[in-house]
Amino acid sequence: MSNLLLSPEENGNLLVKFCWLFGRYLYETLKYPIGLVHSSWGGTPVEAWSSPRALHKCGLMNSQFLVKSNFWENASTKWNSSVLWNAMIHPLLNMTITGAIWYQGEANANYNRDKYNCSFPVMIDDWRMAFHKGSGGQTALHFPFGFVQLSTYHKSDSQDGFREIRWHQTADYGFAPNKRMKNTFMAVAIDVPDERSPWGSIHPEDKEDVAYRLVLGARAVAYGEKNVSFQGPFPTQAMLKQDFISIVFDQGINAIPDDGFFFEVCCSEDKTCESDNKWLPVPIEKCGFDYVLVSKPKCDADIIGVRYLWTDWPCNFKACPIYSSDGLLPAPPFILSITNQ
CATH class of the missing domain: 2.60.40 (Immunoglobulin-like)
Known part of the structure; x- marks a missing residue:
């Protein structure tokens, strides 16, 4: 059994669909069961999933803050730094996992956007260290980490910070893996907008393409499969x-x-x-x-x-x-x- 930790930000039903599709596509290749641990909370900033030590490395303070909602106009949600790290990640650290996949970013389009090129890669590094230590060394110190680049939001000329967040998700390289984010892989989702999605095009209902693209990265990076193309042209x-x-x-x-x-x-x-x-x-x-x-x-x-x-x-x-x-x-x-x- 292979264990994979999933900790993104997304609407629950769509996340479960994405998670299940990822496991199904991976099973079709590996031919053995894939264990999936689902840990998520919709509309959350990366700061909530980061430990205090990770936040400190990016010059971010432990605090309570408001994050503007991308779903409801003029709505905001109050969050505490590290609250989801404490409640939904730290209790899992003694597990042995083989990797993680992540679907988050829109909440930081309006909050600490220009820090995301630090906060996201540092969070990955910190998770790796914490799971390695918490599992007594059974989780690899540099376990593979896959993520979905943000899809779309507003079909208008207005800019909502998504273009910057997409870039910052890659530590400003534009692709993954890269020198700053080693042993990572990314699924591009910018070309699958969904005007009919009840949660907005941020969360397109078409998860098949997104999950399949991420699985290609997992096959190549996490499982070392040769001759698997998982990156678009750069x-x-x-x-x-x-x-x-x-x-x-x-x-x-x-x-x-x-x-x-x-x-x-x-x-x-x-x-x-x-x-x-x-x-x-x-x-x-x-x-x-x-x-x-x-x-x-x-x-x-x-x-x-x-x-x-x-x-x-x-x-x-x-x-x-x-x-x-x-x-x-x-x-x-x-x-x-x-x-x-």
């Missing part, structure tokens, strides 16, 4: 040419030209790109085996960077422009500096 460089910008990916891609809603290019006189006003939408003009060419914007300033899917709700269902060559895994959102030819 850019290795962006180069400024005469009339366009060439973006090269780390693998073959399945891409289609678009009319300018997915890529944006930063034009800046002061070499900074913090303001959204400096980003201009550009269309994909041409696609190759492992690259796309986007238009060069008309601007008098320096062309500094390019970003992709940098809005709350960029795509319709499975209709983002760039996927893996087999069409299964979407390229995640990214931001990248542009170099001259």
Whole structure:
């Protein structure tokens, strides 16, 4: 029996469905039962799941705080730091587990958003240390940890912090595993928006795709299965040419030209790109085996960077422009500096 700890933030029924699907897909590959421990609470911030020592490492104080709800307008929930760590994680530490999966992030779109690139990876490190010690060394010190990158929320031009949280979920690398978050794996969910979901598109009812993508990561990272593709295409460089910008990916891609809603290019006189006003939408003009060419914007300033899917709700269902060559895994959102030819 393989044990796997699940501790996300999500609506209960959808979480159970996601958890069950993850175990079922994994069982189909492994051919032996998968034990699942479900520990969750909807609408919660990462601070509630973190120990005091983890919070201290990110300069966060133990406190009581309000978190704005993403489900009900003008509603907030009061939380204490470490309350769910104390109540729902610490009592499990003497168990032997083989890994964890996580589905959380939206509560931090409005609370300590800019600290999430520290608080989330540090929480993972702290859980690993605590489970290893609590189980007498039977849980691996660096057990695998999988997570779902946030889906969508508002289908509008408003920004709700989701684009930043998606980036911070990867410790600002854009992909996982990475140098800061080793032995981790991520399922991209930005292309599965669900306007019909009773809990909003944050929690799409279609959990099959999300669970399947996360299982691919578990097979490759947690179980060491060879030749399992679990990451969508990610850019290795962006180069400024005469009339366009060439973006090269780390693998073959399945891409289609678009009319300018997915890529944006930063034009800046002061070499900074913090303001959204400096980003201009550009269309994909041409696609190759492992690259796309986007238009060069008309601007008098320096062309500094390019970003992709940098809005709350960029795509319709499975209709983002760039996927893996087999069409299964979407390229995640990214931001990248542009170099001259």
